[in-house]
Amino acid sequence: MIAALIGLPLIGATVLLLGGRRTNAWGHFLAVAMSGASFLLGVFLFIQMIGKSEEERVVGQHLFDWVSVGAFQVPFGLHLDQLSIVFVLLITGVGTLIHIYSIGYMEHDPNRRRFFAYLNLFVSAMLLLVLADNYFLLYVGWEGVGLASYLLISYYQQKPSAATAGKKAFVVNRVGDVGLSLAIILMFVSLGTVTFDGVNAAAASVSPNTITWIGLALLLAACGKSAQFPLQSWLLDAMEGPTPVSALIHAATMVTAGVYLIVRAHAIFDLSETARTAVVVVGAITLLLGAFIGTAKDDIKKGLAGSTMSQIGYMVLAAGLGPVGYVFAIFHLLTHGMFKAGLFLGAGSVMHGMHDDVNMRHYGALRTMMKITYGTFALGFLAIIGVPPFAGFWSKDEIIHAAFSQNLIIGIATLIGAGVTAFYMTRMMAMTFFGEARWEDDVHPHESPAVMTIPMIVLAVGSAFGGMAMLFVGDIEHWLEPITGFAKPEHAVSNTVLIPVTLTVVLGGAVFAWLRYGRRPVPVTAPSNVSFLTKAARADAYGDALNEALLMRPGQYLTRSLTWFDSKAIDGFVSGLAAVIGGLSARARRLQNGYVRSYALTMLGGAVLIALVLLLVRL
Amino acid sequence: MNPNNYLILAAILFTVGTYGVLVRRNAIIVFMSIELMLNAANLAFVAAARNTGTLDGLVVAFFVMVVAAAEVVVGLAIIVTIFRTRRSASIDEASLMKY
Numbered sequence: 156m157i158a159a160l161i162g163l164p165l166i167g168a169t170v171l172l173l174g175g176r177r178t179n180a181w182g183h184f185l186a187v188a189m190s191g192a193s194f195l196l197g198v199f200l201f202i203q204m205i206g207k208s209e210e211e212r213v214v215g216q217h218l219f220d221w222v223s224v225g226a227f228q229v230p231f232g233l234h235l236d237q238l239s240i241v242f243v244l245l246i247t248g249v250g251t252l253i254h255i256y257s258i259g260y261m262e263h264d265p266n267r268r269r270f271f272a273y274l275n276l277f278v279s280a281m282l283l284l285v286l287a288d289n290y291f292l293l294y295v296g297w298e299g300v301g302l303a304s305y306l307l308i309s310y311y312q313q314k315p316s317a318a319t320a321g322k323k324a325f326v327v328n329r330v331g332d333v334g335l336s337l338a339i340i341l342m343f344v345s346l347g348t349v350t351f352d353g354v355n356a357a358a359a360s361v362s363p364n365t366i367t368w369i370g371l372a373l374l375l376a377a378c379g380k381s382a383q384f385p386l387q388s389w390l391l392d393a394m395e396g397p398t399p400v401s402a403l404i405h406a407a408t409m410v411t412a413g414v415y416l417i418v419r420a421h422a423i424f425d426l427s428e429t430a431r432t433a434v435v436v437v438g439a440i441t442l443l444l445g446a447f448i449g450t451a452k453d454d455i456k457k458g459l460a461g462s463t464m465s466q467i468g469y470m471v472l473a474a475g476l477g478p479v480g481y482v483f484a485i486f487h488l489l490t491h492g493m494f495k496a497g498l499f500l501g502a503g504s505v506m507h508g509m510h511d512d513v514n515m516r517h518y519g520a521l522r523t524m525m526k527i528t529y530g531t532f533a534l535g536f537l538a539i540i541g542v543p544p545f546a547g548f549w550s551k552d553e554i555i556h557a558a559f560s561q562n563l564i565i566g567i568a569t570l571i572g573a574g575v576t577a578f579y580m581t582r583m584m585a586m587t588f589f590g591e592a593r594w595e596d597d598v599h600p601h602e603s604p605a606v607m608t609i610p611m612i613v614l615a616v617g618s619a620f621g622g623m624a625m626l627f628v629g630d631i632e633h634w635l636e637p638i639t640g641f642a643k644p645e646h647a648v649s650n651t652v653l654i655p656v657t658l659t660v661v662l663g664g665a666v667f668a669w670l671r672y673g674r675r676p677v678p679v680t681a682p683s684n685v686s687f688l689t690k691a692a693r694a695d696a697y698g699d700a701l702n703e704a705l706l707m708r709p710g711q712y713l714t715r716s717l718t719w720f721d722s723k724a725i726d727g728f729v730s731g732l733a734a735v736i737g738g739l740s741a742r743a744r745r746l747q748n749g750y751v752r753s754y755a756l757t758m759l760g761g762a763v764l765i766a767l768v769l770l771l772v773r774l
Numbered sequence: 775m776n777p778n779n780y781l782i783l784a785a786i787l788f789t790v791g792t793y794g795v796l797v798r799r800n801a802i803i804v805f806m807s808i809e810l811m812l813n814a815a816n817l818a819f820v821a822a823a824r825n826t827g828t829l830d831g832l833v834v835a836f837f838v839m840v841v842a843a844a845e846v847v848v849g850l851a852i853i854v855t856i857f858r859t860r861r862s863a864s865i866d867e868a869s870l871m872k873y
Binding site: 701744745748749750751752755756760 | 792795796797804866867868869870871872873
């Protein structure tokens, strides 16, 4: 049963990739059906799980023994528990909606079948990642997600920028993957096992130092997949892919993997204060950095990408807070999955109506032209900035609450982040849907077809009520508690104080943005006489420049000097030796002159020499 | 007679043979010189056999004779063939097998 969850989309991807052009006509329907079937199966398993008592909810499926080498035993086993099932529902649910949306969005693309095959592959890899019962198998899903994201980001492979963006995502992810493989190696060496159960049981028995190192290696892995500082640079370039891909990467798959990994390895992080602190610091930096980048982007998708970085920062931060935060990291991940998918699909719908223009300075006043897109985007907007009672409010408020209970500085960082989020999202709303129309005369904005708007409406409903449903109906704290542990924060600031403060900050950010971009006209070309901070935010906070200066340039110098050493020194020695021997033999072959007499003389000389030596030795 | 005289004679014959091989150009003369060297060696073997009173030297001498006979057959055949194709039996002219 559990294997079928992964298997269905995988079958879809295989059929579409191997079937070739024959499947062009119905390929997208197959992909939607496979993803949808996986979702229905997930719902069935979820209902089954609800019916059981708390102790019986974890089910495993042992498929076969995968690696069996001496002490290194890895089963190919799947594991469905309360944590996995919410991920399964998010991945397949949001994933299926994005599949449906893509039917409309990619309608005129000649390679639509390939696109759907990759989408199915992506969903399948992500499901393997969350359903594996050991870190080794998780790593397979982890790499599969990396592969699928590479294929989808560079989907418009004829565009050099898209091809480069795909490669960049792949390379940066590889850095994170080194962290995961180091963590697995360390686990095997120190704990002797790589299964989740084994690691959880054995973690307490080894030295805290080892645990800290495993935690830091896992954090590096999470940084790569979840685009956390300092491995965040690939996420903004990943916008080169088609918009549904961005929605899939940012909401349902890929970037959530890092958060999942940290929460799944909570036994490691529970034991190491240092590793937890590192996670919180990384989360806090990313949350502010992403929000900062989001404030100055004119590209609607890049603005949303900065926002994703920031929101994932919240989740990582929450996961670093320990048992008071794990549950809320997942909670925020789920609500974020819904509203961010809705926002991205909304952005795609706007682009669809605007001739694929992504520059918000060319939008304006679209609320009358695209009523459904406006409505769904607005609900996503209210959810992300955290207005009650929409989804983002419940999850973000819980994170801010937990952060204040642990550390004042971290709490203030989350509060500032909430304000900046309100600022850039209001700016996005104002520039896109309000103000005066700024588009060219030959652009005719229009609403998208129903196949695109229906998924947006579903996600908008999720953004509106999902938070409340999960918190009050689903009781997510106690649902996840058996897996992740849960603790009420001690000496917490009371919510009656904190919620008004948070809402004031959010309102402040929103009003500030409205005064700057809603009331005043927005110039069609971006002003160039701007402050240093705006320039920095436009340049992704100089993340690429930093990477180039610190890593790329020295790497180039190193390879260049190594090439020089190779071609001059090593090749020089080898070819020099060959030249010397060649020259010597050119002279030596002159001895072979064809005259039998000279050979005879040589023989005689040799014989005489031997005779002389023998005589001398005898004497 | 002093048995050493046989050895001296063998040495003289060997030297004459060597000289012939090294300086003459006609293949037939070179061939004859080689035969001279072989027989000089045979003489030395036989003399040695007599000096020591064993049969070893005689046995070797028989072997040398057989080998020399075979060599004459092959060698003369080669020389005749070379002469037929090149109209000359000079070994210096047959120096194609070189660098």
